[in-house]
Amino acid sequence: MxxxxxANMVIxxxxxxxxxxxxxxxxxLLILDMHREIEMVTEIIGxxxxxxxxxxxxxxxxxxxxxxxxxxxxxxxxxxxxxxTITGNLDSLQKKGLIKRESHPDDRRMLLITLTQKGVDxxxxxxxxxxxxxxxxxxxxxxxxxxxxxKVYKKILEKVKELAEEKIIVNH
Numbered sequence: 001m002x003x004x005x006x007a008n009m010v011i012x013x014x015x016x017x018x019x020x021x022x023x024x025x026x027x028x029l030l031i032l033d034m035h036r037e038i039e040m041v042t043e044i045i046g047x048x049x050x051x052x053x054x055x056x057x058x059x060x061x062x063x064x065x066x067x068x069x070x071x072x073x074x075x076x077x078x079x080x081x082x083x084x085t086i087t088g089n090l091d092s093l094q095k096k097g098l099i100k101r102e103s104h105p106d107d108r109r110m111l112l113i114t115l116t117q118k119g120v121d122x123x124x125x126x127x128x129x130x131x132x133x134x135x136x137x138x139x140x141x142x143x144x145x146x147x148x149x150x151k152v153y154k155k156i157l158e159k160v161k162e163l164a165e166e167k168i169i170v171n172h
Contacts, residue, residue, distance in 0.1 A: 004030065006029070006033075007026045007030055007033075010026075010029060011025065011026050045133070049126055050096070051093075051096075052092075054079060054081060054085075054089055055089050055092060055093055056126075056130065057079050058079065058089055058090070058093060058113075059098060059099075059122065059123055060123070060127060060130070061075060061078050061079065062099065062113065062114070062115045062119070062123075063119075063120065063123035063127065068114060068120075069102075069112045069113060069114040069115075070113055071104070071110055071111060071112060071113065072086050072090060072113060075090075075113060093119075096118075097118045097119075098115065098116060098118055098119035099113050099114065099115055099116060100113075100114050101113060101114075102114060
């Protein structure tokens with residue numbers, strides 16, 4: 001949507017909507033597009049390391065966890081992924097030798113995901129650059145801008161979650 005043509009086409013198709021509502025929808029589409037573009041560039045950065053952004057997040061969470069092990073469900077909750085999506089990512093990380101799956105000592109039906117030594121070494125090598133990149137990106141904003149951005153994202157997230165709950169209730 002770099003040239004905003006898509007947003008304009010959508011707005012033109014909204015017959016009977018107020019101009020104020022159309023303007024809000026247009027801004028929402030443009031913001032969503034920027035968000036997607038940030039995610040796409042983040043994926044490109046991660047791909048240079050041979051991983052997807054979510055896989056880097058999984059490694060980061062395991063690396064920074066005091067015990068360096070979590071269940072797949074805990075990881076899914078931490079990263080806000082579905083159970084099936086986390087499974088696919090774990091499969092890829094295991095094939096690369098970065099994690100291992102082990103039976104939970106207290107419940108054999110459960111698994112624990114642990115970093116391998118290769119995974120620990122990978123994190124030690126790559127995480128400092130990840131944090132340096134984050135710092136460089138976020139330094140273009142002021143402390144107040146970052147606080148405002150978090151506040152606005154939180155407000156939008158709460159409304160999206162509320163809408164999702166309503167849709168689930170209506171559809172069931």
